[in-house]
Amino acid sequence: MRTDTTERRDPRDAGRMKTGVSFAADLEFRSIGFRAAGRTILSDIDIRIHAGQILCLLGPSGSGKTSLLRIASGIERQTAGQIFIGGQEVAGPDRFVPPEQRGVGLMFQDFALFPHMTLVDNVRYGLRSLPREMQRETATAALRRVGLEHLAETYPHNLSGGEQQRVAMARALVPRPQVLLMDEPFSGLDSRLRDEMRSETVAILRETRATAVIVTHDAEEAMRLGDRIALLRAGRLVQYGTGRELYRQPADLFAASFFSEINVLPASVQGGTVVCPLGAVAASPRSDGTAMTVGLRLEGVRVSPDEGSVQARVVSRQFVGRSDLLSLAVDGFDRRIRARIRPGDLPDGVQEVFVSVDPQEAFVFEGSGGSA
Ligand SMILES: Nc1ncnc2c1ncn2[C@@H]1O[C@H](COP(=O)(O)OP(=O)(O)OP(=O)(O)O)[C@@H](O)[C@H]1O
Structure with missing residues (x-):
């Protein structure tokens, strides 16, 4: 049975589920194609990452990175191919699991924190299906993990960019999504802070053993963060492999020039x-x-x-x-x-x-x- 795409939903709901029920899962894009407004945005994308790995989607502006992320989350629906999470088809010609049932967490470029909610309430947002006392306890523990427990009762506008990034990370991870999807999570930070947050993010992802997909247009960032890198150009997968493979054996001139x-x-x-x-x-x-x-x-x-x-x-x-x-x-x-x-x-x-x-x-x- 087909279910419509869910553009009207608040995508911040995507990771909402009971805490502790899920574990990192494999993620597979199989022959993904996407057409919109009469244009081909993505074609023939085949990528598979194992549970707990970090995949970086790398490419220039307009290459289709965000579209692929949105398709994985269920905010957007592909027009060809299938998505599998933990071996289960979540999107295909005859199947569409909505975002909130996919076990994915989403983190946006601008962090999208709720300005009228305290930090602890922002993090609690993903835990609404838990009993109230547990929500608070779990959210506080998540803030502690990112070093911000002391700011639990403050509001997002009082925070620096790096602190906002950490809250967004805590909020995305607290429902323990099987897969965490991050769209250019460091682009709003200055270069010093970016370095620090990259290392911290990898540490947290490893600690929580989350499978993660990170969109970036920065090759060095992709090499630092990704266990695997998928290099896209004009909606096609140019090369897929480790950072070392892409750097040392670029598939073509475009790949070579993207890395140096x-x-x-x-x-x-x-x-x-x-x-x-x-x-x-x-x-x-x-x-x-x-x-x-x-x-x-x-x-x-x-x-x-x-x-x-x-x-x-x-x-x-x-x-x-x-x-x-x-x-x-x-x-x-x-x-x-x-x-x-x-x-x-x-x-x-x-x-x-x-x-x-x-x-x-x-x-x-x-x-x-x-x-x-
Ligand atoms: N729903 C849609 N309707 C029409 N065009 C779309 C749609 N979604 C994406 N596009 C177009 O597809 C292309 C790829 O967009 P996408 O945002 O996925 O690229 P990107 O690699 O993430 O770029 P950037 O780094 O600039 O964010 C762009 O030209 C965009 O305008």
């Missing part, structure tokens, strides 16, 4: 070797003349005053703290090459240099477009 700044260089196969304007990069079994593209991390451009594959001139040099950023003009290549070097690696004032490629920092893709 890169130079994109045209290349071709010559005598079993991929050769770009900075020299030889890697061996290749492909036939001579095959067009290739090299993605070279800025750290992968070796710069030396006296040795390297090709000659270059330093066009600009910027001090940016732990490294210097160089812009280089390479003989016979009309685009500037960017490099990031340790300040001591090249004496100040040196203009004529040699450059070569560190093969460890270079990614080779077939074709001139750079796909895998």
Whole structure:
């Protein structure tokens, strides 16, 4: 039987259930597609995470991260495919479990605390099915866990951003959802606080053994937080794996450039070797003349005053703290090459240099477009 999507419900209700009855669960997106307003927003998304794992949905603005999160929660309904939580289908062509029965907790970008309620009442909100005394006790314990018990009777507007984040986290976790869904939970915090809250959030998620999905557009954040990362682009899954896999073996040029700044260089196969304007990069079994593209991390451009594959001139040099950023003009290549070097690696004032490629920092893709 079909049940309509539940846009009129208050999504803050999504995690409401009896405390203590649920445990972390596997979460699976199977062939998810989503069309809205005549557009394809998501297609063919297959992701599965195990109970207790943290999945980061990573991608640029508009890639479909929030849509996928909303589909997992039941606020939105996919137009193709199925969602499984703990092995049970919660959404599919013939089945739709509403948000409040899915055992999911939701945490929003702006934390969405109720301004007219004290902190303890905000946290209690998810526990309305429990007896009153238990609600208070459990909510207070949850505030204690995030270090805010002493502020239980204050109102959200008295709190700093980090404190609000912690209350939102306590509120989302207190009903012990099987899966916690978090939409850019750190984006409203300044960078120092963001670091602190990231570590704290992981600690709390591990402690409660919650399965979590975190939306972010920051690759470093995804690597810090996620056991697995799903990289999306224009509604498609570009790559799924650990942070290390995505960083070290990006599926295509887009994935490579999402994880670090890169130079994109045209290349071709010559005598079993991929050769770009900075020299030889890697061996290749492909036939001579095959067009290739090299993605070279800025750290992968070796710069030396006296040795390297090709000659270059330093066009600009910027001090940016732990490294210097160089812009280089390479003989016979009309685009500037960017490099990031340790300040001591090249004496100040040196203009004529040699450059070569560190093969460890270079990614080779077939074709001139750079796909895998
Ligand atoms: N119900 C809908 N109706 C029409 N368009 C929608 C709907 N939901 C999402 N979209 C569109 O789908 C695209 C993906 O949106 P989504 O919010 O999922 O992306 P995102 O990756 O989370 O982006 P951001 O990082 O900017 O939040 C956007 O272009 C958005 O406008």
